[in-house]
Amino acid sequence: MKNFILSFQIGLVFVGSIVGAGLSSGRELTQFFAIYGYKSFFGLFICALLYVIVGKMIIFLSIKYKVKSYGEFINLVCPKPIAIFTNIILTLFLLCSTSIILAGSGSVIKQYFGIDKIFGIALMIVISVIFLLRETKGIFEVNNVTVPILIIIMVSIFIGYGMNNQDQMNFEYIVSLPYHKKSYLISSFVYAGFNIISIVGILVPLASEIQSNKLLLRGVVIGSIILTIISIIIVFLMMVNPTYAIKYEIPILAVAQRIAPWLQVALLFMIWLEMFSSQISNIYGLTKTLETKFNISYRHGVFLSIVLALPLSSVGFTNLVDMLYPLYGVLSLAFVICVITFYTKQKVSLTKVYN
Numbered sequence: 090m091k092n093f094i095l096s097f098q099i100g101l102v103f104v105g106s107i108v109g110a111g112l113s114s115g116r117e118l119t120q121f122f123a124i125y126g127y128k129s130f131f132g133l134f135i136c137a138l139l140y141v142i143v144g145k146m147i148i149f150l151s152i153k154y155k156v157k158s159y160g161e162f163i164n165l166v167c168p169k170p171i172a173i174f175t176n177i178i179l180t181l182f183l184l185c186s187t188s189i190i191l192a193g194s195g196s197v198i199k200q201y202f203g204i205d206k207i208f209g210i211a212l213m214i215v216i217s218v219i220f221l222l223r224e225t226k227g228i229f230e231v232n233n234v235t236v237p238i239l240i241i242i243m244v245s246i247f248i249g250y251g252m253n254n255q256d257q258m259n260f261e262y263i264v265s266l267p268y269h270k271k272s273y274l275i276s277s278f279v280y281a282g283f284n285i286i287s288i289v290g291i292l293v294p295l296a297s298e299i300q301s302n303k304l305l306l307r308g309v310v311i312g313s314i315i316l317t318i319i320s321i322i323i324v325f326l327m328m329v330n331p332t333y334a335i336k337y338e339i340p341i342l343a344v345a346q347r348i349a350p351w352l353q354v355a356l357l358f359m360i361w362l363e364m365f366s367s368q369i370s371n372i373y374g375l376t377k378t379l380e381t382k383f384n385i386s387y388r389h390g391v392f393l394s395i396v397l398a399l400p401l402s403s404v405g406f407t408n409l410v411d412m413l414y415p416l417y418g419v420l421s422l423a424f425v426i427c428v429i430t431f432y433t434k435q436k437v438s439l440t441k442v443y444n
Contacts, residue, residue: 092304093307095299095304095308096304096305096307096308096311097308097311098229098232098233098308099295099299099304099305099307099308099309099311099312100307100308100309100310100311100312100314100315101229101232101233101236101237101312101315102228102229102232102291102295102308102312102370103140103144103288103292103308103309103311103312103313103316104232104236104239104312104315104316104319105231105232105235105236105363105366105367105369105370106287106288106290106291106366106367106370106371107284107287107288107316107367108236108239108316108319108363108366108367116339116340118320118323118324118327119324119327119340121276121279121280122273122276122280122320122324123324123327123328123331125272125273125276126263126264126266126267126328127263127264127266127328128273129273129324129328130321130324131273131277132273132274132276132277132280133277133317133320133321133324134317135274135277135278135281136277136280136281136284136317136320137313137314137316137317139278139281139282139285139425140281140284140285140309140312140313140316141306141309141310141313143281143285143425143428143429144285144288144292144306144309144313145302145306145309146428146429146432147162147285147289147292147293147296147428148292148296148302148305148306148309149302149432150162150165150166150428150431150432150435151292151293151296151297152296152297152300152301152302155297156293156297157293157294157297157377157381158290158293158294158374158377158378158380158381158382159176159179159289159290159293159374159377159378160176160378160381160382161293161378161381161382162289162293163175163176163179163424163427164176165431166427166428166430166431166432167424167427167431168427171423171427175423175424175427178420178421178424179286179289179290179424180375180378182286182287182420182421183290183371183372183374183375183394184375184394184397184398185398186287186367186371187368187371187372187375187394187395187398188398188399188400190213190364190365190367190368190371191210191213191214191368191398191399192206192210193360193364194209194210194212194213194361194364194365195207195208195209195210196209196339198212198361210399213361213364213365213368214395214399216365217365217368217369217372217395218391218392218395220369221369221372221373221376221391222388222391224373224387225294225295225298227369228291228369228370228373231365231366231369232366234362235359235362235363235365235366236315236363236366238358238359238362239319239359239362239363240315240318240319242352242355242356242359243319243322243323243359244322245352245355246322246326246341246344246345246348246352246356247322247325247326249348249349249352250326250344250347250348253347253348254329257329263325263328266328266329278422279422281425282421282422282424282425283421285421285424285425286421286424286425287370287371288370289374289424290370290371290373290374290375290377290378291370291373291374292305292309293374293377294373294374294377323341326341326344327340327341330343330344339360341356341360342356342357342360372391372394372395375390375394376390376391376394377390379393379394
């Protein structure tokens with residue numbers, strides 16, 4: 090039971106590392122999946138499969154070669170020129186993701202409370218620092234709370250929407266919805282690559298500490314299932330409300346408002362919490378690399394990461410999501426290919442993969 094609880098907690102960390110400002114708001118999944126209509130759901134299942142397959146490879150290689158940060162892992166699996174480029178890209182990605190979440194926090198506070206964005210950004214920074222200084226223990230504490238809240242609220246929204254719109258809750262209606270693009274496979278691989286490169290910063294340090302392929306892989310499987318269910322709910326809500334992504338920076342809030350005012354408040358709180366959990370993971374990954382590569386203390390690395398990311402948050406949440414997410418998704422595919430190639434070359438027997 091103790092091992093299952095640890096695996097479940099790892100799964101929650103996996104979800105919390107991915108579900109940030111873009112996904113929980115509805116914008117990210119609209120951009121990558123909802124535009125493909127009902128075929129979007131096939132794409133989400135492909136992503137889940139890739140998370141497990143590549144996650145297994147990352148875990149095994151991290152433990153076998155005793156790497157402690159994403160920088161060391163990239164140097165291990167990629168040829169030197171690609172490793173240098175990928176390290177730069179991933180560092181920029183984590184900085185930009187941190188900036189996106191800071192901007193998203195400001196947008197959430199402003200959209201609902203009408204308070205200046207700077208207060209939302211400042212609140213996110215202060216609470217992030219408090220938990221980051223607790224290191225791995227803080228990572229687990231945050232996700233043990235935030236991800237279950239996410240699950241409860243998203244399921245509540247789905248049930249509430251279904252009760253108010255029963256005519257839309259059938260397969261025929263979903264298939265009949267118009268879509269703007271047909272080829273969902275490319276988008277699925279790009280999105281999966283984008284999320285895989287998001288989690289490598291947290292998965293490698295966890296593998297270094299826990300040292301159990303079986304527990305970690307089980308956690309990735311649990312996390313992938315939870316993430317896929319949540320994504321299906323959000324994609325469905327964005328498909329049946331296609332204008333919301335155009336009208337609102339946080340379109341999922343508009344869906345909740347149609348159901349019940351209290352649910353909108355709960356969703357607002359949930360979105361902020363998920364931004365927070367993703368923020369923690371991003372900065373943790375950056376800080377661990379600064380610690381191993383430049384011998385910067387963990388505490389100093391936390392503050393340095395935030396200071397470097399803060400200027401980009403002024404660009405705006407929508408602009409950052411729309412411009413940066415697709416770009417980094419495409420670039421991350423090179424890293425995924427390197428992981429698969431390196432792992433394949435090891436010719437590892439499946440009987441030795443698990444402890």
